[in-house]
Amino acid sequence: MSVQIYHQQLLRLLQLASPLLPVGGYSYSEGLESLILQGNVYDRPTLQTWIDRELQTGAIRIETALMDRAYLASSQFDLDQLNHWNNWLTAARETEELRLQSWQMGGSLIKLALELTPGIQDSIQLIEYPCHYAIAFGITAQSWHIDRHSAILAYLQSWVTNQIGIGVKLIPLGQTEGQQILWQLKDSIDLLSQTLLVLDDPDLYVCSWGSSLASMQHETLYSRLFRS
Secondary structure, eight states: OOHHHHHHHHHHHHHHTOTTSTTOGGGOOTTHHHHHHTTSSOSHHHHHHHHHHHHHHSHHHHHHHHHHHHHHHHHTTOHHHHHHHHHHHHHHOOSHHHHHHHHHHHHHHHHHHHHHOGGGHHHHTTSOSSOOHHHHHHHHHHHTTOOHHHHHHHHHHHHHHHHHHHHHHHTTOOHHHHHHHHHHTHHHHHHHHHHHHTOOGGGOOOOOHHHHHHHHHHTTOSSOSSOO
């Protein structure tokens, strides 16, 4: 691989993982807002512990695994597999808020990808709508020729960054404390990324009842900053 091609892939990766990506991720807390308002997450250690446990056993583990499967299926133009995993993720979403979030972000990413790279249309047409964000991310990453492992790391990193941003706003925490959490979690992110590369289909399970309950409670909050 030439240096120029490597740099182009790196720039695409940074753009896809950027918090400036206009998919609306910043407007969702995935139940974290409820946990903060209930006093279950209230400072830097409790936020870091919550995010770390979600990485180990929560829904983000499976979402990223399905993103990776979409990446592989897209590289083979495997329509059946793409739609299988998209439908699988619909069934796995435990609350309406989480399902609508995933669909909205997925649709926004597909629209953006088509605007930036019209040639991606052949890959995008493989998927049925509504399309989940994880599936759209995998298709886009593969179509932009981003390295598979790098795509996994980027997906995990952007999720962690969003969760930290929520804590910074609501707890509140300082920006430096947020960066300290991100720094401390880098080993957990790296370890999970390597695990997901070899994760078999029978191991696609989570223990996410805490975040699911928090998401269910969120929609009934009297006042809230985030959409989920």
